[in-house]
Amino acid sequence: MNQKFLLVVLIYFVCSCGGSSSDNADEVKADVGLVINGFKFSSANNANLYDDLILDIAGNTIIGRTAGNIPVNDLVASFTHSGDSITVNGVEQSDGETANDFSSLVEYKVSKANGVSKIYSVDLTKFTGLPIINISTDGNMPILSKEDYITGTVTVDGGRGFEDLDSTIMKIRGRGNSTWDLHPKKPYQMKLDSKEEFLDMPKQKKWIFLAEYSDKSLLRNTIAFELGHLSSLDWTPKSEFAEIYVNGEYSGTYNVSEKVEEKSSRVDIGDDGFLLEKDTDQHGRVDPDDVYFNTNAYQGENLILIKSPDIERIDENDFAFEQDSRFIYIKEYINNFENVLFGENFADPVNGYASFIDIDSFIDWFLINEIAKNVDALGYSSIYFTHIPGEKIKMGPIWDFDLGFGRNSHYFNAGPVGWHVRYHAWINRLLDDSAFASLVEERFNSHYLANKQYILDKIDEKAELLRWAQQENFNQWRILGVPVWPDNNEDYELFNNYHDAVASMKRWYEERMNWIEGNIGSI
16 A cells, blocks of 8 residues: 555656646746847947948847948947847847947847846947958058058058057058059058068068959969968968058958068078079069079070069169179079089989979979969069078979969960979979979879868858958959950950859869879879
């Protein structure tokens, strides 16, 4: 009897608990209706808004973005909800009255009198989500020259991802060749009054603003830099995308980059080293104060510009620099290298080219440029290399890929098949040595081919980062569906939208990697 009694008591207890659970379930179910069902920033309550900004509600997240570069640190929200109160960090919020700083995520807590609550996260993107750089020149002077700086100030609104920079004295000028002469969206070089971190890149004075005008993916230089960061090259520029305003006018989305220059935090060649640029013999592009020499070890001369050290030249008719011991040394060293490279015993492991060059840097420089089928790397410009006395010649840093990765040009067929940079005079001769060719093949297969998916993922990642920036950029510069130098209507896709431009670049890169994989063994 006692056992039956206990069993009855136990059943009653379980049933009673079940009833309580049902009651609780009804209470929780009622609280499911605790919602914010409308959220906006009204132009009537926010002086910087021309129109109401209505945000979207998805689950517990409220999202939106401002249409322009307006302050978001003191916005008044209007909202409707089903609770008894709504707070931010414990502070009661009044519809259409209470201001908050929306530069970071803001949590709105909707509560009922019984203590039940629900939290919504308000995610307001300022403009495109990229950092915003405001350049102001003295007297609002336009930037019209590549040679002459004009002075002014710069500020950086880093948004959520970068440190801000308060108003800082700077000077700015144009830069580039065809990108400056032919395109309305101009590239710039800026020099700060003192060394500063810029978009969280290491402290320095000079910064480059790459306009990426004709690159409808906006990604070619950035993806080339990604390949550089994967390589054995001593240094590859860091860069970050940003929105640029000049004297209050929107200039578009730029790729802000470190400058290729001799500095301990950049091209570190010490006090005695040389930063050199190998070019074709294009004297029309030599500035009056440039110091250079020609090499003539093979048919067709090369122009070697001495970027560093700074060897003084008064004007284009002053050749006193030719008596400078540093000039004499580097001219002799590079010519000796070429004499050996194009000599009969060039492949001798002791006395041949290997005694002059860092082979790994030559291989990585070649493969990155060949993968991109980079126009300029064949011998036109921006072919940088370094030499420190007592050490070997090193290729790099890489630079200037806006005509790479399938961009058409008047120089060559931009399709993904066929060699291009392998016909660069130095590389072409090095590949005559089967040992060098074998090292190239092994490096491509074990490293660059192995990282193919990584680069494809990077393209997607960067394109997603620019999902709003590209819209604003191409609203400002209406080039989608329009030929832009060096486009050719007959053999270049003009792309009516950004997605197609990125997809084409990815497709080209995959086809290029597949072609090289199938042909690297016979290079």
